[in-house]
Amino acid sequence: MSGLLLSDKNAVIYGGGGAIGGAIARVFAREGARVFIAGRTQAKLDVVARDIAAAGGKVETAQVNVFDQQAVEKHAAEVAVAGGSIDIALNAVSVMHDQGTFLADLSLEEFLRPIDGFLRTLFITSKAVAPHMGRARPGVILTLSEPGSKLAIGGILGHSVSAAGKEAFSRVLAAELAPSNIRVIGIRPHAVVDAPAAGSYTGELFEPMAAAGGQSVDEFLEGGLAQGTLLKRLPTLSEIAETAAFLASDRSGAMTGTIANLTAGALVD
Structure with missing residues (x-):
């Protein structure tokens, strides 16, 4: 077990039944972590849990509404008791929102939906896990954003502001939690090419x-968005999950307050 990246680590993943959350949970478990996956839909959590258990990994599930602060805090406390600590936390919760509508036709509700939704869950989950992390055992909080945080194109007002907010949140939280031996790192993938096939809400989002443009979602991703990257392709679920495992491990122990750019060169920092 000593050669595994996350041996003897306890990891909680919110949105663990989703495409990205599930992919990361599977890799975390493969790398030796005891994985606690939480989300709104038990059936989706069970699919991920069965895969992990079949591969010999350690996993527990919990149906938790991440918009319910009290429920999230109760779950985090239970995880800390069961595992002895929380070493890694990831928020992979999805919030359906608008992309493609310009200001003239964008309602205030649609503008605010991703900003309130994504940042509310990020605040709630971070606040819940932080008291159970760090000090003698290094802690890591991973967040997810999107290239909209940096792009200047029309039709993504709410999406762009929410993505930029998540990155700012991660940066400032890293400064606050560093004295407690907790690192905070953001992961910024582009649209994930195989996520719709894995059940991601992005299939509906991009449709x-x-x-x-007279395209299928696959054509839109592979022939449209991919061509705007340096590598002429989009990231995969596997690439995101493998990177997350490295960032959560002690091998990246000097990294905090930064964003890992997995856009395949859509953005060059």
């Missing part, structure tokens, strides 16, 4: 834009 209107793809249809407007």
Whole structure:
């Protein structure tokens, strides 16, 4: 076990039944972590848990509404008791929102939906796990954002502001939690090419834009968005999960307050 990246670590993943959360949970378990996956839909959590258990990994599930602060804090305390600590936390919760609508036709509700939704869950989950992390055992909080945090294109006002907010949140939280031996690192993938096939909400998100161009979602991703990257392709679930495992491990112990750019060169920092 000593050669595994996350041997004897306890990791909690919110949105652990989703495409990205599930992929990361599987890799964390493979790398030796005891994985606690939480989310709104028990059936999705069970699918991930079965895969992990079949591969010999350690996993527990919990149906938790991440918008319920009291429920999230109760779950985090239970995880800390069961595992002895929380060493890694990841928020992979999805919030359906608008992309493609310009200001003139964008409602205030649609503008605020991703900002309130994503940042509310990020605040709630971070606040819940932080008291159970760090000090004698290094802690890591991983966050997810999108290239919209940096892009200046029309039609993504709410999406862009929410992505930038998540990155700012991660940066400032890293400064606050560093004295407690807790690192905070953001991961910024682009649209994930195989996520829709894995059940991600992005299939529904991108469908209107793809249809407007007479394309399928796969064509929109592989022939459209991918061509705007340096590598002429989009990141995969596997690449995101493998990177997350490294960032959560002690091998990246000098990294905090930064963003890992997994956009395949859509953005060059």
